[in-house]
Amino acid sequence: TLESFVNSIVDENYEFEAPLSNREISLGYENFFIPSFNDPEEVYFDPVVTFFTQAADNDYFFDKASFKLTFKDGIELNDLSDGEFQILFLYALVDLFDSEDSLFLLDEVDSHLHYKNIENLWDALHSIQGHALTTTHLLDSITAPQNGFEHLKIVDRGIIKEDRKAETIINRLSSLSRMRSVQFDVCSKLENIVLMDDYNDWTIFLALAQRKGLNIALLSNLQVIKQESSCGGPNEKLGKAKFEWIKSLLSSEAEKRVKNIFIICDKDEAAIEFKINDGVSVAGQESRDSVNSLRAGNGGIGMFFLAWKRREIKTYLLSYTALSNNGLIDHVNNDEIPARSYLKENDSADNDAIRALDVKNYITTMIDTDGVGLDKSKLEAYVSEIPISEISEDISNMYNFMVGKL
Template identity: 45%
Template sequence: MALLDDYNDWEIFLRLAARKGLDTSRLDSVYAFKKSSSYANENESFGKAKIQWTENLSKVECALATTQVFLICDRDEATLDMDPQSGVKVRGQQYREQINAIHWPQGANVSVHLLAWQRREIKNYLASHTALNHHGKLAEINNAELAQVHHLVANNPGDNDGIRRLAVKDTINPLINGPDGLCVQKRQDYIDLIPPEEISEDIENMYNFIVGKLN
């Protein structure tokens, strides 16, 4: 199972992965659940709510079919030590101790993985030069507040610190939302405008990590 701040985050991830040419059918066995990370500032423990939810799951007195639990967190303002090999796994003794403290029923073989996006949140991965330019919104990202070296350019994913830290909701939401919130068709139409070359390697890293644990 995968825990994310919003179920729609998983759908955006799947569609970006598919657009990048990855076989998302390999993720069909993963069930996504909505659970906020509750991370508001540096004084809070990163991923605390997701870890506590998983700990509560471990105490349920029923047979568990789950063998892998992926806690996929928005990075927000957190300063994290990310595993350079995977690109998505959060390192640190405090997180390792919290996860190791989860005791599963005897005989249960469950692995828990604390993961995070390199960018603030999944919607940052919708920041595409080509798609935003198509909608006349590119200047909302490539403005004077963002260093020119970090500006989005064609056929480049924008994997830089400026785009990673940027708050993009006000620009992206109107392009994928309808009157009642997220519009599935508008979301897909927007993603279809993004060239595969403009999709971050973070999407492929998350895909590879999860698929690697399912094998």
């Protein structure tokens, strides 16, 4: 190896019979790989790396103090900015140690980088044979097109959390001046989006679906985004704010990976007709026009306009058994609704009187904690008291519809 280097680069006539005089040599892309660096006894590292590492281990062969590194157009190492030096170091690190067994642990490796070099950074990290974990606070890295949503991890008190990840990312970026566009940059990475009036609505739905014996793991690829339905009366268009949000998302400049968007609205005061075949899709010409306006030019994305038959998701927490156990049954079974519509044991109460009830005041006391809001442990404890027979078929219908579209 040494003989090949000397004869190829230093002096082709050197016979190794006398000391080699100190001299200056130039290594460039034209001659760097001319020598043979292979050593049958060295199997741990790349032979080129091994040779130069050992040669520069002391000043016997290479005089390190005399090294001069020159790049294209005569640029020297001292001419580089901190960011340029940083990404050059990263490239060298990858070249030296990348293999299928490599794991690179990098702390804010994107700091000090120009936005163009941030793109180069992620191109490099996504092309390695091994694996890389790196922390970041930079928006350019979070929204980089190379980084899919599956690549983003939220660290909270030393624990990686996947639960409600989209909500957490958006909340952490909420202080930015261009929050609206940032939200679309993040949401463009999502394949399956669910628009609901509140993040907690999804938590309640999952609790009821699981209690009903449905496999909620099949919904794990859905990411919920909070967006109100904006329907305060019969004359207001149901889901107007949700449709406007989708239009803004689809018109944003970010590269989109969206496959399906499920628009789930609270019924509130709206007069809604439902498709008979699934029980959750909003029917009527107006709803078809709204969906078709979104599909124009976005034919590859599934758009599904859905709603609850009841006033809101909390209305599905009404249960004769659970409310009786907690001394609250009189809040429902009273003179304000017909006796034939009362909650009954082992009955799902899918009737119009129950659907229209505003239950927030007394249901919230069962599942919320002051200063916290929805308390998941309280919710789970309450839902466990609801017999499966007292859970509305609407929960199964919504679950089956979404699973069937994934």
